[in-house]
Amino acid sequence: MTHVFSACRRLRRIMVLFVTAALTLSLSVTLTLTSAKHASASCAAGGFEGRWRSSDDRLSRIDVWPGEDCRLYAKAWSTCENNSTRDCSWGARPKELQATPDRNFRFFSYNWNNADEVLQVTLRDSAHLSVWDHTEYTSGRNVSFTVWMVKD
Structure with a gap:
């Protein structure tokens, strides 16, 4: 009987250890994801981010967003030649919006x-x-x- 009681106690300790480890891991993942979400939100505080529109067909739209690396990325659009109700992207890949000492001035380029x-x-x-x-x-x-x- 003592042997069975001792085995149950050991099994209970192992179960408590596993549950504690699982809860700790779950809490760690939650905190990491929450921290990443807050960090991402904190890099988006520049004022440039968003969808910007103009009435000029040559440059009808610019989209600006923060990346996971806290850098700003942009994509330029023109009114499509074959369908004036749509915008056509200037390229498949976004461009990094380069910072300058003037906080209200940035640039990006296409080759x-x-x-x-x-x-x-x-x-x-x-x-x-x-x-x-x-x-x-x-x-x-x-x-x-x-x-x-x-801003759209």
């Missing part, structure tokens, strides 16, 4: 087969951006224009 294009983004206020788009073609021709955008 095409016949040109290099830089978009300089200036945050005017919480609802307005201005974007200076400058394209240098391999032929030597340069084209620049400015677009005013509003």
Whole structure:
């Protein structure tokens, strides 16, 4: 009888140990995920993030969002040539929005087969951006224009 009682006690201790380990692991995962979510939210406090729209077909939209690495990423869009009710992305991959000493000024660029294009983004206020788009073609021709955008 003592042997059975001793085995039950050992089994109960092992079960308590496993339950404690499982609860500790679960709490650790929860805290890690919560911390990551708060860290991600804290990097999104720059004012640039969001969907920005203009009435200019050449640059109809810019999307800006924070990555998991707390860097800002952007994607430019133009009105589609074959369907003016849609926006067409400038590329499949997002571009990093480069920081500058001026907190309200950022830029990103695209390299095409016949040109290099830089978009300089200036945050005017919480609802307005201005974007200076400058394209240098391999032929030597340069084209620049400015677009005013509003937060969608």
